[in-house]
Amino acid sequence: SQPSKRGIIGGVDNRVLWNNKDYPYRAMGRIALSNGAICSGALIGSRHVVTARHCIPENGATARFQPAYDNGEVLGGYDVIRIFRPDYGQEGWCANAYDWAIFVLGEKAGSTNGWLGLKTVNPDTQLNRAMFFHYGYPGDKGGQQAYRQEAITASSATLCDRGSPVVTDADAQGGQSGGPFWINENGDRYLYGVVVGTNDQITVVAGGPSLLEGYGILLKDYP
Template identity: 45%
Template sequence: MSALLRCVQLSLPLAALALPTKEETPAVTAIHPIGPPLDEFRPYWANSNVTVPEVATISQQGLLHQPSTEQPPSSAASKRWVNGGVDDRVQYNDQSYPYSAMGKLGFPGGYCSGSLIGPRHVAAARHCYVANQPYVFQPDYNGGDVFPSSSVSTILLSNRDGDGDGGDCFSQDDWAVFVLSERLGDARGYLGARAIEGSDQGQPKFTNFGYPGDLSGGNRPYRQTGVTASRVGGCDRGGNPGPAHTDLDCSGGQSGSSLFLSAAEGAYSYGVLSTAYVSGDVVVDSVFAGA
């Protein structure tokens, strides 16, 4: 498997991105962490007094059994990967729940997307973590703060059992929880967390909401509906089959955004955006880390 590559180059011609049929799908030649865009947002932090958060590693089971997690009850310098040659991401301005619980996770060198999964807890991708940097979460950011933001006091990183294998276990373990200084979720709401299952495959039912660097320079939120999980599994550990391979269109800045569904009792995250599996200039899958 080839080495991991960070996506920081500009977009590919859409005409060259027609997705092959299943019979023609080529072998994956590269696996790219989706982001974050770097070196574009340092002026925002020039006079910031936000402190660097504490960092700890934790397993999935440890996270689930840690009381402090408060689990709920239930620019353009970014490479663009588009499934099927058509970009289905649409700018979406909505201040109601569940979009109020999703937002921009910024640090001096760039940003990712993230989702509140508790009053103080934001789920994002592990590769969004950069050592010795302060972080701020801005719910439903839209060209500026829409709601009050909060700094990050603690970061809980997955213990990365799949680190270095460059495949499904890397993607499955690419999650982190950023613990906020303020309980923003009390006002903005938060998503529940559910594990994606094989029965969820082949249904265009999921939604994604995040901040792609190739659209509006990452300053506006974009939504894609009808996202399909084409395959679930490949790193089956502990009865949690993952990750989820999807047809999401993506670029740097969308890292950490949730694959979610809305239900009568609220919205649920089924994973956070981790990587793009690419063959040449064609995206094969956009992959979500497991819950």
């Protein structure tokens, strides 16, 4: 579900207003639902946006991906035509590991904006290191502009599946759900999951093997 508390870890808000619209930020953006709800997401393929499963529109609502949204569709907007999600893992703490979805766009937004690669957090080498980034549209800041945080640390990634869910110290609030959790690896950007929940102690990221497997299945029908 949407974060119920303002998840500012340690009492210090490290989110920074981010107006850069060059890659990779043009491959990230806001997801606007026709019912007024807002989430965040990122392109992982030519027309594939990964976000949180709890951002899937309900009751006939539609969704639209808005790259690098900044008080308007500065890089256009793309309607979602198909949604792919895991149909398992919906109960208990481990539901967090499967709180991801892939939205298929009607047009290939990635052709002009690019996209992020997809990887899984390695618990042997990537924990307890201030190395991750997050980008999203926090509701407590109005949901109209992007905020970025750097030097995020992952403390755990093996509680349910190897690499998911990831327990982090990212600062988050409603609206950032589905936003990318990523690394710049020698100029290449890889997405390791999406933000799915927060409180004043931890922020949880979904992804891992199930996301990689699911994306592979989706590509066969929606390349």
